[in-house]
Amino acid sequence: MSTLFRTAESLSLRTRAFIFYGLTILLTLLAAAGVLYEHGLTLLLLMLLIAVQTTALFFFHHYVIKPLVSVHAATRQMTDGHLDSLVRIVRQDEIGRLGESINDLTVNMQEVLLFVWNHSQQSRELLEQTLERLAAPEPLSGIQDNLEKMRQNNEDLKAIVLSFSYFEIRLEHERMLAESDCGKNK
Amino acid sequence: MSKRVLVVDDSSMMRKMIVKLLQPPGHIVVGQAKNGIEAIQLYKELKPDIVTMDITMRDMDGLAAAKEILRHDKDAHIIFLSNLDEEIYRAEVEKLGALGFASKHKAKEILEMIEEEEGKK
Numbered sequence: 001m002s003t004l005f006r007t008a009e010s011l012s013l014r015t016r017a018f019i020f021y022g023l024t025i026l027l028t029l030l031a032a033a034g035v036l037y038e039h040g041l042t043l044l045l046l047m048l049l050i051a052v053q054t055t056a057l058f059f060f061h062h063y064v065i066k067p068l069v070s071v072h073a074a075t076r077q078m079t080d081g082h083l084d085s086l087v088r089i090v091r092q093d094e095i096g097r098l099g100e101s102i103n104d105l106t107v108n109m110q111e112v113l114l115f116v117w118n119h120s121q122q123s124r125e126l127l128e129q130t131l132e133r134l135a136a137p138e139p140l141s142g143i144q145d146n147l148e149k150m151r152q153n154n155e156d157l158k159a160i161v162l163s164f165s166y167f168e169i170r171l172e173h174e175r176m177l178a179e180s181d182c183g184k185n186k
Numbered sequence: 187m188s189k190r191v192l193v194v195d196d197s198s199m200m201r202k203m204i205v206k207l208l209q210p211p212g213h214i215v216v217g218q219a220k221n222g223i224e225a226i227q228l229y230k231e232l233k234p235d236i237v238t239m240d241i242t243m244r245d246m247d248g249l250a251a252a253k254e255i256l257r258h259d260k261d262a263h264i265i266f267l268s269n270l271d272e273e274i275y276r277a278e279v280e281k282l283g284a285l286g287f288a289s290k291h292k293a294k295e296i297l298e299m300i301e302e303e304e305g306k307k
Contacts, residue, residue: 111199111200118290
């Protein structure tokens with residue numbers, strides 16, 4: 001019996017929905033037959049039907065509504081810039097996969113921002129070095145090197161931006177263009 | 187020489203960038219893992235030449251995964267790629283053995299380290 005419960009845990013929501021649907025139809029038909037033929041089991045069948053429906057309701061609340069609310073809360077956190085909160089759904093079904101995708105989104109967003117931070121930090125250090133060198137009464141050696149590194153940082157930053165595709169925006173090497181004809185006379 | 191590489195990072199975008207970095211020199215990405223547990227499993231299945239390992243990951247971080255992979259195969263070549271400041275984590279990495287540590291954002295460093303790892307063999 002416990003193995004039955006365990007396999008029940010790993011079913012997809014779609015499969016579970018079909019099971020509830022199937023049980024409902026079956027019990028309804030049996031109960032109808034029971035009424036037609038005035039069978040004694042009719043009352044039992046009707047009670048079973050109600051039990052199945054009630055279970056379906058609880059199931060829907062616990063496995064669909066509650067997780068959706070928590071997934072929604074997590075995406076709101078992310079929209080507000082809190083990239084540290086994780087969606088805590090550890091299931092293998094459709095909603096579990098949704099939660100996992102949202103976590104992946106959060107991770108990617110964090111990664112991009114940290115990338116920007118890191119490169120900004122490097123450029124900042126190079127700039128400070130360059131300023132120091134310019135202030136000193138020494139030859140301008142090493143400055144070219146620093147500027148070259150800053151240019152490389154700039155390229156790397158643009159590379160990461162280019163790895164995404166954008167809504168209504170097309171990025172060319174030097175410019176940002178609108179995809180559609182917005183604003184132009186049609 | 188082209189290597190077979192297992193890329194481990196919890197960000198799918200970072201994995202994409204590392205794959206893009208490794209392809210022009212001709213290296214082959216044999217697999218991608220998004221946490222330490224997958225990394226260990228894929229290492230055992232694929233036996234790559236090199237593993238690029240992110241440090242901060244959910245479920246199991248890179249250092250723990252590296253320890254486990256080294257227990258399984260003490261000749262594993264693991265290069266840690268991270269956002270984190272090298273100095274702080276270099277000590278941890280050294281403790282695990284003479285493996286590589288590179289910044290995720292310095293592409294050249296990563297490629298150089300891969301060439302170097304092969305030379306050490």
